[in-house]
Amino acid sequence: MHRYSFILTRPLQFLPVVFGVSLITFILVRLIPGDPARVLLGARATPTAIANIRAQYGLDEPLWLQYFYFLRNLLHGEMGTSIVYKIDVLRLIATRIEPTLALVVASVVLSILIAVPLAALAARHQGRPIDHVIRIVSTFGIGFPPFWLGLMLIILLAVTVPIFPVSGYGDTLFQKLAHLFLPALTIALSLSTVLLRSLRAAMVDWLKSDVATAARARGVPESVVFWRHVLPNSIAPSINLLAVNIGWLIGGTVVIESIFALPGMGQLLVRAIFSRDYMVVQGVAMVFACATVMVNFLADIATVAADPRVKL
């Protein structure tokens, strides 16, 4: 069997996962107290008007039948119509997905750019002052909550020294990147610390490993020992750690998007919850869940690529 053949078979295992997610989100959304029709029409709505809205969106049907419709629509690639925005949920999500996706990618790239060089520096100077400094600073990164860190970055880099925009999202690519930098940095500062610690620990081990000794014994210079032997071997265990954290990050964008007023899916989700917009909450939750599954799938592919011994 080819090492990469799981790429073809694995997606079949996603089906039960997606089914489970759809069931859980459907039930949980309906456990939130409150009625979308009442939220939509306000406190002084007549019972008839409320009943009309409920009938219009199928909310008066029994729960199992609602779920059945939800599933049936899902199979047709539809997620229903937003009660608040009055448009198709999928189209609504499509307009909001770009900022969120860009934010996640930018944060991950940024945290790798921060973590790898610092981990390398710390590992190669293990036990020396620079190692201690990097480790202490990275402890702060774990300690500070992202919402606080985000506000501090806004004060520092957007208000006091106005280099970056305070909030919002732009139209041109340059504007977008400028607007993404601070939120991405906020996430990267916490994400990179986790990555840094795991990478540094792996690098320290591999620097002491037989592989490194054998490379030195054949006259390979120390820097080449590091970049050609220690680094490639240290990456594999961090891939899954990164994947788990990206999964957490996808949900975490809710907070960051609110702070920086990014018009992404996180923001959409928060508003949908407040207005009991069931269809939108379900749709966004489904997209988040599928994205998490995809990230783990990509991590598996990356692991197989990084370590020729791994078979999935």
Added chain:
Amino acid sequence: MSATPAPDPLLSVRDLTVTVRGEAGERTLIDGVSLDLAKGEILGLVGESGSGKSLLCRALVRLLPSRALAIAGGSVRLAGRELTTASTAEMEAVRGGAIGMIFQNPSSHLDPVMRVGDQISEGVIFHRKLDRVAARAEAVAIMEQVGFTDPARQYSNYPHEFSGGMRQRAMIAVALACDPDILIADEPTTALDVTIQAQILRLLMELRERRGLSIILITHDLGVVAQTCDRIAVMRQGGVVETGAKRQILTSPQHPYTRALIASHPSMPVDYEASEVDDQASQADQAQPFAPAPTPPLAPRPLVEIDDLQVRYPVGGGVFTRRRFFSALAGVSLQIMPGETVGIVGESGSGKSTLARAMLGLSPISDGHVTFDGDSLRLTPAATLARMRREAAMVFQDPFNSLNPRFTIGETLAEVLRVHGKVAPSAIPARVEELLRLVELDPALAVRRPRQLSGGQCQRAGIARALAVDPRLIVADECVAALDVTIQAQIVDLFRRLVATMDLTLVFIAHDLAIVRHLCQRVVVMHHGRIVEEGPCAEVFARPREAYTAALIAAIPDIDPDRRLLMPPASVLSS
């Protein structure tokens, strides 16, 4: 091949001292070692683990394993050039370029995520400044020299795709790629099967002939030394206790430690008088010579009866593909009589350990029967397993990892006694002490944890744990493989005494045929999950019927240098 060092040695070590800085001040690890290595000479460096053999060789190329270690004095001269004061750049040129190293464990020393060929050409690029294409061609040529059958294709394979023997060949290719004058081989065959060991040793000697290579061969096996080396240096506690020509050391050793080492070698006739090592952990050294256990009268019913036993493991396959199976045991039938001592030998992967585990109900049986004293594991699994746990015990290969590191030895033994309830709780301490005496351990050691004991002491504790259930059957799976040769001899003696004095049936699994020949009455030879030959030890070793058994026996390096290491025919090994 001269017996005396050449007047102008290639490598000359004088009073080399290595110290370690610790909390308790400085300790000397290598204590004023002086050695000479002539061109084309093979020097055997012999000693037990912890004697400083490996450290000495690391010190030669200044690759000390920790920053706390330092060369405190002495000189290392390579062709007249001082290495202890050379710059880092100069040392990088020496490492690989002048002195190549191969290591005991090729699996851990080869980079798992880099193609084998790239690791070979890596050194070529640095030392000979060749470009990638030329380095690749050079690497392929070297791979062919060390016995790769299809080097152009195998260049692109990863280490895990090779067998242990091929990995060691790759390691040798890495070391040879930069055309060094000296090869330091640190236990190059210890992790390998005897037949593969014979091939690798043969390869090293061929390379010496062809390239005029000087080799420092580190080993704990005097048989290996006797078969390959010109001179021997015996190391102990960081110092060289004796140096000399091979024959001189082997026939008339001067130092008592050398004599003990030679006496412990399992291919020699058992001779206990020479075991005068002063600081060994126990009294086993002053042991009286023991007659081989008398053959017990044939009991009507075998204690263990194995009938057409098959164990298969699923390999690969998944939800959508057909499952494939690997047959670890492909139909094994064996009877073990009460009181018998049976040795099971074979190369790694032959199914020895699987058989041992299946015999005690520790691995699932795919087909066939295991009967313990009349109870079938197949028909009445629960009852038979319960009996087995009470009447049979196992001793494991790794003495440290098979003991709970958080338990003291006394607690480990007490736990067994408590679980089985054969001894009243109040009598447990006394029984623990009795067990420790039985395995010749000082009862005062009962309060120690495994980490505070030596490997030999741990293995004795492991045996005591097995004896705690008062078993009728003990299965020992490679239980001396991880131990030094003098300790090995002590443990084998202990087993011999236990079998002689107690009513014990012993199944002793080993890849080392010499040990089995000394301990067991009957031997079972396994190959590819099948029994290829079985019979009384003396007979099988003297007149093997099967070509495979003969090849296995011929591959044991004998301590007598005149009994040449025979190269088993390749057809037998690849079968």
